[in-house]
Each structure stands twice: as structure tokens, then as C-alpha cells.
Amino acid sequence: MRPSASQSSPKSCDQTMRLAGPLTFAIAVFLSLASLAQSQEKPLLEIVNSFSDVRDFAQTEEIVAELGATGDPAVVPVLRALSEGDLHVRKSDNQVFIVSGRGKTLMIMDPLSGEMVGEEAKRALSKIRVNNGLRRLIRDTIGGLALASPDPAARLRAARTLIANPDASSLPAIEAALEKEADADVADGMMRARAAAILVSDRPDAEKSEAITAVAEIGTQDALSLLLGFRGQAEGDLREQVDRAIARVERVQSYWSMAQNVWYGLSLGSVLLLAAIGLAITFGVMGVINMAHGEMVMIGAYVTFVVQEVIRLNAPWLFDWSLAMALPLAFLVAGAVGYALERGVIRFLYGRPLETLLATWGVSLILQQAVRTIFGPTNREVGSPSWMSGAFEIGQLTITWNRLYIVLFALAVFALLLFVLNRTSFGLQMRAVTQNRRMAAAMGIRTPRVDAMTFALGSGVAGLAGVALSQIDNVSPNLGQGYIIDSFMVVVFGGVGNLWGTFVGALTLGIANKFLEPYAGAVLGKIFVLVFIILFIQKRPRGLFALKGRAAEA
Amino acid sequence: MTGHHKKTNIAALSAALAMSLAIGAAKAEDTIKVGILHSLSGTMAISETTLKDAMLMLIDEQNKKGGVLGKKLEAVVVDPASDWPLFAEKARELIEKDKVAAVFGCWTSVSRKSVLPVFEELNGLLFYPVQYEGEESQRNVFYTGAAPNQQAVPAVDYLMDVEGVERWVLAGTDYVYPRTTNKILEAYLQSKGVAPEDIMINYTPFGHSDWQTIVADIKTFGSAGKKTAVVSTINGDANVPFYKELANQGIKAEDIPVVAFSVGEEELAGLDTAPLVGHLAAWNYFQSVDTDANAEFIDAWHAFIGDEARVTNDPMEAHYIGFNMWVEAVEKAGTTDPDAVIDSIIGVSVPNLTGGYSAMMPNHHITKPVLIGEIQEDGQFEVVWETSGLVVGDEWSDYLPDSRPLIADWRAPMSCGNFNTETGKCGGKGVD
Numbered sequence: 001m002r003p004s005a006s007q008s009s010p011k012s013c014d015q016t017m018r019l020a021g022p023l024t025f026a027i028a029v030f031l032s033l034a035s036l037a038q039s040q041e042k043p044l045l046e047i048v049n050s051f052s053d054v055r056d057f058a059q060t061e062e063i064v065a066e067l068g069a070t071g072d073p074a075v076v077p078v079l080r081a082l083s084e085g086d087l088h089v090r091k092s093d094n095q096v097f098i099v100s101g102r103g104k105t106l107m108i109m110d111p112l113s114g115e116m117v118g119e120e121a122k123r124a125l126s127k128i129r130v131n132n133g134l135r136r137l138i139r140d141t142i143g144g145l146a147l148a149s150p151d152p153a154a155r156l157r158a159a160r161t162l163i164a165n166p167d168a169s170s171l172p173a174i175e176a177a178l179e180k181e182a183d184a185d186v187a188d189g190m191m192r193a194r195a196a197a198i199l200v201s202d203r204p205d206a207e208k209s210e211a212i213t214a215v216a217e218i219g220t221q222d223a224l225s226l227l228l229g230f231r232g233q234a235e236g237d238l239r240e241q242v243d244r245a246i247a248r249v250e251r252v253q254s255y256w257s258m259a260q261n262v263w264y265g266l267s268l269g270s271v272l273l274l275a276a277i278g279l280a281i282t283f284g285v286m287g288v289i290n291m292a293h294g295e296m297v298m299i300g301a302y303v304t305f306v307v308q309e310v311i312r313l314n315a316p317w318l319f320d321w322s323l324a325m326a327l328p329l330a331f332l333v334a335g336a337v338g339y340a341l342e343r344g345v346i347r348f349l350y351g352r353p354l355e356t357l358l359a360t361w362g363v364s365l366i367l368q369q370a371v372r373t374i375f376g377p378t379n380r381e382v383g384s385p386s387w388m389s390g391a392f393e394i395g396q397l398t399i400t401w402n403r404l405y406i407v408l409f410a411l412a413v414f415a416l417l418l419f420v421l422n423r424t425s426f427g428l429q430m431r432a433v434t435q436n437r438r439m440a441a442a443m444g445i446r447t448p449r450v451d452a453m454t455f456a457l458g459s460g461v462a463g464l465a466g467v468a469l470s471q472i473d474n475v476s477p478n479l480g481q482g483y484i485i486d487s488f489m490v491v492v493f494g495g496v497g498n499l500w501g502t503f504v505g506a507l508t509l510g511i512a513n514k515f516l517e518p519y520a521g522a523v524l525g526k527i528f529v530l531v532f533i534i535l536f537i538q539k540r541p542r543g544l545f546a547l548k549g550r551a552a553e554a
Numbered sequence: 555m556t557g558h559h560k561k562t563n564i565a566a567l568s569a570a571l572a573m574s575l576a577i578g579a580a581k582a583e584d585t586i587k588v589g590i591l592h593s594l595s596g597t598m599a600i601s602e603t604t605l606k607d608a609m610l611m612l613i614d615e616q617n618k619k620g621g622v623l624g625k626k627l628e629a630v631v632v633d634p635a636s637d638w639p640l641f642a643e644k645a646r647e648l649i650e651k652d653k654v655a656a657v658f659g660c661w662t663s664v665s666r667k668s669v670l671p672v673f674e675e676l677n678g679l680l681f682y683p684v685q686y687e688g689e690e691s692q693r694n695v696f697y698t699g700a701a702p703n704q705q706a707v708p709a710v711d712y713l714m715d716v717e718g719v720e721r722w723v724l725a726g727t728d729y730v731y732p733r734t735t736n737k738i739l740e741a742y743l744q745s746k747g748v749a750p751e752d753i754m755i756n757y758t759p760f761g762h763s764d765w766q767t768i769v770a771d772i773k774t775f776g777s778a779g780k781k782t783a784v785v786s787t788i789n790g791d792a793n794v795p796f797y798k799e800l801a802n803q804g805i806k807a808e809d810i811p812v813v814a815f816s817v818g819e820e821e822l823a824g825l826d827t828a829p830l831v832g833h834l835a836a837w838n839y840f841q842s843v844d845t846d847a848n849a850e851f852i853d854a855w856h857a858f859i860g861d862e863a864r865v866t867n868d869p870m871e872a873h874y875i876g877f878n879m880w881v882e883a884v885e886k887a888g889t890t891d892p893d894a895v896i897d898s899i900i901g902v903s904v905p906n907l908t909g910g911y912s913a914m915m916p917n918h919h920i921t922k923p924v925l926i927g928e929i930q931e932d933g934q935f936e937v938v939w940e941t942s943g944l945v946v947g948d949e950w951s952d953y954l955p956d957s958r959p960l961i962a963d964w965r966a967p968m969s970c971g972n973f974n975t976e977t978g979k980c981g982g983k984g985v986d
Contacts, residue, residue, distance in 0.1 A: 057938075085831070085930065102932070131928060131938045132717060132832045136808045221777045229779025257774075264766040271764070369595055377599040379794060379824025389829075391802055400802040403766070473763045474794040474824060478597050482761045482791075517767045522758040523728050 044070060048078055048111050051087065051128050052094035060134055068141035073149070076142055078111045083138040087111065088125040099125065136165075144170065147177045152186050159189035164222045166193070168201035192218055199230045205238055212238070216245035220396060224249045256396040261514050267403040269510025270410035271469070273503060275483040276490035277414060278462035280502040282338075282455055284491050285434050288346055289357045292364040293487060294480025296459045299337060300330035300466020301475045302371060305380045320385040323467060330463040337367075338459020342452045350451075364480070372477040382470040402471050409468050413461060414503055420457070421499065430454050434497075493533050495543030505544055509533075585628040586621070586890055588613055589648035591659025591669070591680075596636025600790065601869075602661050604820060605683065606631060608870045609658050611858040612877045622884050630654055638668045645669040649678040655890035656681065656880050658873055663687060663730050670695070677892050681880065683872035685815060685837075687734035691949040691962035691971035693896065697919045698876035699869060700838055701947040702738050708924040709813045709836035710739060710785065712939050714746065717811060719783040721752045723772050728757040732787035735815070739785060741953040752780065762792045765799040773803065776810045784812040793817050794824055797833075807832025807928070819865035822933045830929045838908070838922040839871035840935040845909040865933070871907050878904040879914055900965060910944060917962035917971075919947025 047066050054060045064082070067075040081087045081098040088099045088108070097108040097117060106125065108117045130138075139161065146158035155177070162170060174194045181187040195214035198207050212230075215223050227246050234242045275297060282290045304326040311322050318325075341363060349356045384402060391400040421427040432440040433450045441447050466479075473479060494505025509529060516525035540546065590609045592602035613627045621627055630652045634641040641660065648654045649672070656679040660666045663686055673680050673694040685700040713719040724739055726732025736755055743753060754775050756768060776782035788796055793816070800812065813834040819841050841852065851874065856862050883899035884890050903913035912920045921944040927935030950957040950972070959976040963969070970980035 129936060129938070132807050132811055135832060139808060221774065225777035225779050228777075232779075260770065261767070264764075264770070267766065268764050372595065372599060377594075377603045378820060379600065379791075381824050381826065383826050389802070391804060398770075398803060400799075402802060472795055472798060474791045476600055476791060476824070478600070478761070478791060481597075482763060513764075514767055518771070521756070522762060522768065526759060 044072060044074060044112055048075075049094065049096050051082075051096050052089040054128065057129070057131055057134060060128065060130065061137060064134065064137055064141060068144065071145070073145060074112055076145055077114060079138045079142055081111070082128060082130060083135050085127060085130060087128045089128060090120060091124055091126055096128075097125070140165065140167070144173060147173060147190075152183045155181070155183075156186045156189050159186065159193040162193035163189075163196045163218065166196035166200050166226060168197055171197045171201055171203075196223075196226055199226055208238060209241060212241050212245050216249055219249055219252045221253070224253060253396070260397055261518070262511065263397060263399060265511030265514035266507065267407055267510070268514055269507035270407040271472070272486055272490050272510055273414065273506035274406070274410045274465035274468055275462075276487040276494075276502055276506055277410075277417060277499070278458045278460075278465060279487045280491050280494075280499055281417070281458035281461065283488070284497050284499075284502065285430070286451070286454055286458070287353075287434075287496075288350075288455070289353050289360065290346075290458075291357060291361040291484065292341065292367060293459075293462055294482070294484035295364045295367040296334045296338060296462035296480070297466040297469060297483055298371065298477065298480040299334045299367070300463030301382070301470040301473075301479055302375060302380070302466075303330040303333050303463065304467045304470045305375075305382050305475050308382060319383070320387060322383075323385060323388075323471075326467050327464060330467045331460040332463075334463025334466065335456040335460030338462075339452055339456040341459070342455035346455065347448065347451065364484075368477045368480070375477075377477065380475045382475050384471055388471060406468050406471065413464055414499070417461065418499060426450075426453065430457075489530070489533055491543075492537065493543055495545035498543075498545040501543055501545035508544075585626045586623070586884075587628045587630050587652055587654040589645075589652065589654035589657035589659070590629055590631045591634060591641065591644055591648065591657050592661065593636040593665075594631075594633040597790070598636040598661055598665075601820065604864075604867070605659075605661070605869055605873060607859060608855070608873050609877070611855060612874060614858070615854065616877075616881060622881050623888070623890070634659075634665070638662075638664050641665040642668045642672050645672045645678070645680075646676065649673075649676045655679070655884070655892075656895070658683070658876065660684070661869075666695075679880070679892050679895060681873070681876035683869045683876060685868070687731045688738075688947075688949055688951055689734060689954075689957060691917050691919070691964075693918075693964055693969070693971065694892070695918060696876060696879070696899070696914065697947060697949070698872040698879075700922060700924075701919055701949060702735055702951060703948040704838060704922050704924055704945050705815055705836045706735050706739055706785070707742055708941060708945070709815070709834070709926060710742065712834075712836075712926045713783045713785075713811065713813060716939065717783065718781050719811075720748070720780040721776065721778060721782040722748065723754045723756065723775055723782065723784040724787070725756045725758070725768070725772070725784055726787035727760055727762070727789040727792060729760070729789070732757065732789070735787050736785075738951045738953050745953065758788070758792065760789070760792065762788075763795045765796050766803075769796075769799045769803050769805065772810065773805060782810050784810060786812050786814040787816060788814070789816050790821075793821055797825055797830055800833075801826075801829035807834075813926075818867040818869075819934065820867045822929065823865060825933070827929050827933045828931050831931055833929050834926055834938075835929070835935055836924065836926050837868040837935075838924060839868045839906070840925060840927045840937060841866045842927070842930075842934045842936055843908050843925070845907065847905055847909070848907040851907055875904060875906050875912050875920065879912075879920075883914075896964065897966075912944070915946055916965050917947070917949050918964055919949055921946050 047063060050063055051060070054063065064079065067079060077098070078087065086098050086100065087096060089096055096111055098111050098114070099106040099108050101107045104122050105119050106122055108120050109115060110117055143158045143161040146154045149155055149158070162174065171194065174190055174197060178187060178190045178194060181190055192214060195211040198211040199215060212227070215226055224246065227242055227249065231242050231246065278296065279290065279293045282288050282293065304323065307326040307329060308322045311318050345359050345363060346356060349359060388402045388405055391398050421431065429440070429445050429450050432443070432445060433447050437447055469479065490505045490509060491502055493509065494501030513525055513529055516528050520528055590606050592606040593599050594603055594606060610629055613629045616622065617626050630648060632644045632648060634644045645657065648657055658681045660669060660680070660682050661684050666682055669680065670692055674692065678694055680695045681698055682695055683698050685705050686697065688701040722743060724736045726736055740753060740755070744750065758768065772784060811832065811834055813836060815836060817835050818837060852866055855866055856864065879899055879902050880895070882902050882904060883895045886902065887894040887898040899914050900916050901913065903911045906912045906922070908923055908925070910923060912922055914920055924941045924945055925937050926939040927937050930936050949962050950960040952958055959974050960972050961975060962971045963973065964971070973980050
């Protein structure tokens with residue numbers, strides 16, 4: 001019953017792959033640097049077209065190796081297309097093309113010149129299959145060709161790739177490239193790539209010793225990985241030296257990982273803040289236990305989805321602006337639902353917290369099932385605009401763009417809300433009504449209207465949170481459930497009725513959670529935070545920032 | 555993916571409603587009732603609603619072919635609402651009140667465990683279509699999804715042999731399926747000579763959405779100079795934020811591939827897959843499999859659901875196989891009586907959608923091919939490797955010391971789900 005008994009052994013293909021990698025690489029780079037003018041035995045197109053009769057990955061590898069060996073930069077687009085799955089064979093005449101577009105008809109282009117040839121039905125083409133091993137091989141091959149690229153940025157990228165994936169057989173190529181290199185930055189990168197490659201080569205110990213120092217200076221995760229890998233085979237003096245170097249890199253790394261943790265905490269805190277800030281108004285200021293708060297967040301996320309769908313169908317070029325357009329709409333839609341909820345249900349239940357809890361819980365189930373009926377139970381795809389994808393590095397701190405924007409957005413929403421509450425007449429009325437309803441009414445404030453508008457504001461802010469959360473979480477009917485407990489936790493911890501309490505509470509819990517996680521794991525970490533809050537509430541029942549004096553009685 | 559779901563969903567819903575109303579009205583004597591026990595609301599609706607639709611389609615098609623034993627089939631749809639105790643109640647309702655001949659349903663292991671006693675007590679038949687942790691074989695249940703040796707173990711073999719992986723992250727959601735699967739995998743990896751410090755095991759709560767630290771940990775774990783891979787048993791909703799974080803932190807499949815056992819076409823539908831190309835999944839079926847049977851199945855599905863964008867997935871194929879096996883077993887036995895079907899279904903072999911035949915084994919598990927697919931830009935998988943033959947579902951894992959001596963064989967005279975080959979007696983752990 002063991003499955004391995006009935007499986008074909010993939011070992012042999014694996015070995016060719018391991019051999020093919022470095023070998024092609026070396027050949028490719030040598031030739032590209034040595035002489036491009038060398039007469040070629042086979043025209044490029046013929047090699048490219050030989051993709052048409054591959055039967056397995058091993059054969060594809062051979063052709064990639066052959067293409068790399070030509071050392072001709074013209075093969076780079078072909079290889080890139082192959083790696084991305086855009087290289088197809090026309091079944092009728094076994095010609096190979098680069099294709100683009102989606103759907104039933106594809107545009108086909110000449111693989112070498114990139115000129116448009118025409119259109120072809122998808123059925124008439126068959127894709128040349130690649131796997132991870134091939135993608136790695138192609139990356140290395142292209143990297144080798146790029147060392148000789150006329151563009152310094154491309155050369156630097158190639159050098160960086162080589163630091164991350166060092167290869168002894170690429171050493172001569174790197175050294176040859178280094179001799180010709182004029183740009184100081186690129187030369188520096190190549191020096192490091194050379195050091196990295198020396199560590200995995202069989203060069204004499206003196207060179208390796210120098211290389212250890214050079215690699216330790218890089219100080220990154222990749223460098224550490226390289227040194228750890230080298231440690232296994234080092235002996236004597238080298239062993240001592242590499243141990244010292246590892247200790248040094250690890251020390252640097254530990255500072256960075258501390259900083260990284262703070263960032264993760266901030267970013268988790270900002271998500272908590274976004275989710276909780278609307279509740280800080282409906283629950284914190286008005287005192288309504290609103291179990292449907294999470295569903296307001298979900299509605300905001302679905303508004304984003306609808307906006308993106310409309311844009312995708314009608315005006316795809318506006319896609320990068322989709323989130324900006326979704327923001328006001330999400331605020332309005334969620335706010336309107338909140339308004340209806342207050343007018344329809346909650347206003348009859350003021351002063352009866354248990355009934356409010358049950359009624360809003362029921363409403364949350366109704367909203368979930370309604371969304372499930374309209375949009376279906378499966379996840380909906382909300383895309384990220386290009387400016388929110390990817391990451392950048394500060395030192396060794398990796399910061400993803402979407403998280404950075406969410407932190408900024410949370411701060412902006414918080415500031416805006418503070419402004420509304422403290423600097424506008426609506427805010428003044430709101431505070432007046434919640435602090436002393438009868439006195440406010442006596443002053444001529446229409447308290448029922450203020451109640452409804454306050455609830456709508458809280459719900460609208462939850463809708464805004466939904467737009468942001470659609471970028472990092474599932475857009476499904478269950479989206480809101482994941483945030484409701486956390487939101488209540490933040491508001492109660494921070495102090496009911498105090499926006500600053502919510503702010504500090506969210507960030508504290510975020511950072512505490514992220515510092516616990518590496519030691520306790522995600523499951524236990526969450527439990528610890530909960531236990532901590534329970535104990536904390538015993539000590540300070542009104543949270544971090546308790547309202548004092550008459551305001552507290554409201 | 556497209557915005558036309560609204561209409562189709564309402565259409566599908568009203569079709570389902572009409573169907574269930576028709577059931578109440580018809581009350582005919584000459585039909586055979588088939589129960590469908592899948593959550594249509596609550597957390598699991600995301601996965602299970604599709605299976606309900608798939609079952610309705612299969613029943614519809616069988617009726618067009620003339621039904622079973624000359625009688626029409628009638629679907630009885632109930633909604634256990636992702637509530638585990640409610641699964642048991644609804645199962646009881648289906649068998650006792652509606653007198654269904656067989657039930658197709660359940661997704662999570664906990665829902666299956668919750669209905670087991672009901673099926674045993676009332677002698678019903680359950681076809682369970684989802685890959686699961688094994689360690690179970692019950693007389694009234696037929697497991698048409700993959701056991702760990704039909705999914706997890708071959709996937710690890712692939713990574714070890716083809717990708718040369720030496721260091722492993724086993725990441726899962728904190729419940730029974732990932733915990734048992736990871737226990738089996740850990741034992742398997744160690745039996746293959748992987749050092750304990752080269753295995754990192756990580757559990758997260760259901761619906762975990764903040765993956766920053768864990769993805770960063772994986773990155774660090776992967777930079778120890780050895781090729782690293784992630785084996786993911788992360789369940790359901792937690793996958794989308796996990797893959798988004800992988801993409802954002804720039805973990806490429808070429809460097810640290812992730813192989814998932816709970817991520818199929820349906821889960822990828824909520825994601826932009828361009829940054830995920832090359833990450834892997836192990837299943838017994840992919841929509842992209844190029845066979846005539848599969849093309850027919852996909853066309854029928856699109857026609858039934860009225861939406862070209864809807865995908866098919868592995869548990870749907872499991873229902874396809876399970877349903878056809880049940881039909882054939884009933885025809886063979888000449889009756890829908892559970893005892894007769896339990897006897898006649900063993901050895902029944904029906905075509906699967908990947909170009910072969912799947913057979914019901916005496917341990918109530920089936921034979922399946924194992925496919926490894928890489929995620930493509932269009933949200934589909936491309937098969938990069940498959941077992942040369944069929945793999946028999948192994949209910950008691952060979953890699954867990956307690957389970958090694960146990961076997962299941964429901965044919966007379968053994969008729970036992972946990973026969974201990976060492977003591978020669980029926981009754982080990984698990985079913986008693």
C-alpha cells in the first residue's frame with residue numbers, strides 16, 4: 001500500500017537538472033563574454049522551433065541549455081516567455097511563437113524579433129510546459145547572459161541574483177566581467193557575487209578566508225544562509241573564522257528582526273484600529289453593543305469588489321484608482337445600512353443591552369446570508385492596484401506596500417474622526433447627546449436624528465475599514481466575523497468612550513501580539529493576549545483611558 | 555472573476571428551492587431518495603454549496619438516463635449550516651424521516667465524526683468526498699476523497715526527489731486534519747532521514763489573517779543553506795491572506811515552493827494568481843486534466859450552473875465517482891437496502907475523470923491516481939507529475955506506530971474496520 005511502489009522514479013530527471021544548471025550557466029556566460037561573433041552551427045530559430053517536439057521537462061531543459069550556450073542576448077525574450085508560460089507551439093506547422101492576450105484567440109509574435117504575426121485560436125496552439133526546476137534554470141541562464149548586458153542596472157541585478165544563488169561554475173564568468181567593469185557600484189556587487197561563489201567552490205583556503213569576510217559584510221539573510229551552508233565543510237582556522245562571521249551576522253540580524261517585529265506589530269495594530277474605530281463610536285460613544293459591526297466591514301469590502309468589477313468591465317485603465325473610488329461609496333453604503341439599522345431596530349432597544357446584543361447578532365446573520373445569496377458563498381477576487389503590490393527594503397527591513405498604505409490610511413481615518421468629533425458642530429451635538437441626552441434635547445438638539453447619524457458615522461467608518469481589509473483578507477460573507485471579537489477587545493481595553501484609548505489599545509495589542517507570536521506560536525499568543533486583557537480589566541474595569549467625572553456616568 | 559454571478563446564483567438557488575418544493579409535493583412511491591448533507595449557510599458554505607450543486611447535477615443526469623432500478627432519483631437537500639451537532643440531527647432526519655437510500659455529504663472531519671454514530675445506529679450510507687486525515691474506516695461510510703497516502707505522502711516524495719528539498723515547514727490550521735497529517739508526515743520524513751531540526755511545524759487558528767510573522771519565519775527557516783519547501787494544510791479562508799503575504803514578501807516558487815492539500819481551483823478563484831505561479835497542490839483531479847470524460851463533465855457543469863466561469867474541483871470528482879459507484883452497486887444488488895449495497899459495492903469500478911478507473915476497496919476507500927499541479931496565471935493547475943498507476947487509499951497509516959498493525963476489511967467473514975494483525979483480533983484504536 002505504499003504509494004512509492006507504484007510511482008515512476010523521478011530521480012534521473014532530477015540529476016540531469018542539477019548537472020544542467022551550472023553547466024549551461026558556465027557555457028552561456030563564457031561564450032557570451034568571449035565572442036559573440038563566433039559562427040553558429042545552428043540558426044537560433046531552428047533551436048527555438050525544436051521546442052515543438054519536446055515530450056518531457058528534461059528535453060525542454062536541454063533546449064534551454066542549448067539556447068543559453070549560444071550566448072546571444074536575442075534568446076533572452078524567448079527564455080523569459082518560456083518561463084512565464086507564454087511560449088506556444090502552433091499545432092499545424094510546429095512553429096513556436098510568443099503569445100499574448102487572454103481568451104479564445106491569442107496574439108502571436110515571432111519569438112526572436114517580437115514582431116506581431118497575427119492571431120490564432122487558443123485551440124490551435126499548445127503551450128510549452130515548464131516547472132519550478134526549469135524556471136530556476138532559466139533564471140540562472142538569463143542571469144548569466146545579463147552579466148554582459150550593456151545596461152549597468154541589469155548587470156547589478158544579475159550580480160545580486162548570483163549572491164542569492166551562488167554557483168561555483170559561474171566564477172570565471174564573474175571574474176571576467178569584473179575585469180571589464182567600469183561602474184563602481186556594479187563592481188562592488190560583482191565582488192560580493194564573486195565572494196559568494198568562492199565559498200561554494202574548491203578554491204584555496206586563503207581566497208575563502210577573504211570571501212568569508214566579504215560575505216559577512218553583506219550581512220543579509222542570504223549571506224547568513226551562505227555562511228551556515230559553508231560551515232559544514234569548513235575546518236580548522238576557517239571554521240573558527242566562519243563561526244565568528246556567523247555570530248557577527250546573527251547579531252546584526254537580531255537587531256533588524258526586532259525592528260521588523262515592531263513594524264509587524266504596528267501593521268497588525270493599524271488593522272485592529274481600522275476594524276475597531278467604527279465600533280469605538282457605536283459601542284464606545286453610544287453604548288450600543290453592535291454585533292453587526294463586522295458585517296459593516298464586510299459590506300465595505302463587497303462595495304470595493306463591485307466597484308472593481310464595474311471598472312474592469314467598462315474602464316480597465318482606471319483600475320489603479322478603484323480603491324480611491326470605492327472609499328466614498330463604501331462609506332455611504334455602509335453608513336446607509338447603519339442608518340437603517342438604527343432607525344429600524346436599535347432605537348427601540350436603547351437601554352436594553354441584552355436585547356440589543358441579540359437583535360444585532362440576528363441582523364449580522366441576516367446580512368451575511370443576504371450577501372451569500374447575492375454574491376455567492378465563494379471568495380470574490382479584489383485585486384491590488386499596482387502601487388499597492390510588492391515590497392521595498394529599508395536596510396534589512398522588508399516593508400510591503402499594502403501594509404504601509406494601510407498604516408497610513410488607519411492614521412488618516414483616525415485623525416479625520418478626531419476632527420469630526422472635536423471640531424465640527426455635528427461632533428459637538430454628538431458629544432452633547434451622549435453625555436446628557438435630556439439637557440441636549442432641552443437645548444434644541446434633535447436627539448433621535450443625532451443618534452441615527454452617529455450610528456451611521458460609526459458604520460460608515462467600518463465600511464472604510466472594509467475597503468482596506470479587502471486588500472489583505474478574503475472577501476467572503478464571513479469576513480466580518482473574524483474581526484468582531486478583536487474589535488470589542490480593542491475598545492474595551494482602550495477604554496470605552498475614548499478614541500485615543502482605542503488608538504493606543506490597538507497599537508499595544510498589535511505589538512504585544514507580534515512579540516508573543518515567535519515564542520508562543522499564533523494560537524497560544526492569541527490566548528495570552530486574551531488572558532492579559534481579562535486580568536487587566538479586573539484591575540482597571542474602565543480600560544486604559546477611563547473617562548472621569550460626570551462624563552463617565554453617561 | 556466576473557460580475558455575472560448574481561443572476562446565476564439566484565437562478566441556481568431558485569432551482570434548488572423548486573426542487574425541494576417538488577420533493578414535498580411529489581411524494582411519489584416510485585422514486586428513490588438521495589440525501590444531500592452539505593452546509594448552505596455559515597462558514598463552510600463557501601466550499602460545500604458547490605458540492606450540493608454538483609450532486610443535483612449528477613442526480614439530474616442520472617434521471618435523464620432513466621434513473622436507477624427503473625425508478626427516478628429524488629434529491630433531498632438539507633442545510634446543516636456549518637453547525638456540527640446540526641449535522642447529526644439533519645442526518646437523522648434524512649434517514650428516519652425522509653428514508654433516503656444514501657447520503658452524500660460532509661466536508662470537515664468534525665462534521666463527519668459528528669454524524670458517524672447516527673449512520674451506524676440507523677444503518678445508513680454516507681459518501682464522504684473530501685481528502686481527510688485517515689485513521690478511520692466505518693462500515694456505513696465510503697471515503698471517496700484522498701487518504702494521506704493518496705495526497706500528502708506522494709507530494710512530499712515529489713518535492714524530495716524532483717525539487718531536492720531537504721528542509722520542511724509543515725504549516726497548518728489548528729485542528730484534527732492538519733495535526734494528524736503532519737504527524738504522519740513528520741514520521742515519514744524522519745523515516746527518510748530528515749533531521750528533526752530540519753522540520754518546522756507551525757499551527758495557526760482558523761481564519762488566521764495576519765501572516766507577516768509566520769511568512770517571515772518561513773523565509774528565515776529557508777535561508778539555512780538547504781532547499782526548503784512548505785507543506786501547507788492551512789484550511790479554507792486563511793489561505794487567501796497567506797498567499798497574498800507570500801506574494802508580497804516575494805517568496806517565489808522557484809526558491810521556496812509551497813505545496814497545499816486544501817487549495818484547489820475554487821479557493822484560487824478569490825485570488826490574483828500571477829505572483830503564485832509555480833506553487834503546488836496535490837490532488838487526485840484537476841480541472842485542467844485533458845480527457846474526454848473531464849471535458850464532458852465540465853461542459854455539463856457549466857450548462858447546469860449557467861456560468862462559464864465556475865470551476866470544477868477534486869471533491870466534485872469524488873462525488874462523481876462515489877455517486878456512480880453507488881448507482882452501480884444498487885443495480886448490482888437489485889435493491890437500495892444498505893446491507894446489500896455495502897456488500898455489492900466492494901470491487902465496483904467506475905471511470906474517474908482523469909482517464910482511468912477507480913475501484914471501491916474492502917476498506918471502503920477507493921483507488922485514485924495522485925497528481926501534482928503547479929498554479930498557473932489563469933488560476934488553473936498544470937499537472938507536472940503523476941503516479942504511473944493508481945494508489946489504494948490506506949486508512950491506517952503505515953507511519954504511525956499505533957496504526958501500523960491495523961487493517962480494515964468489510965467483507966465477510968472479517969467485517970472489521972480495525973483488525974489488528976498482531977493480536978489477530980478486531981478492535982484497535984478508533985472505531986470500537
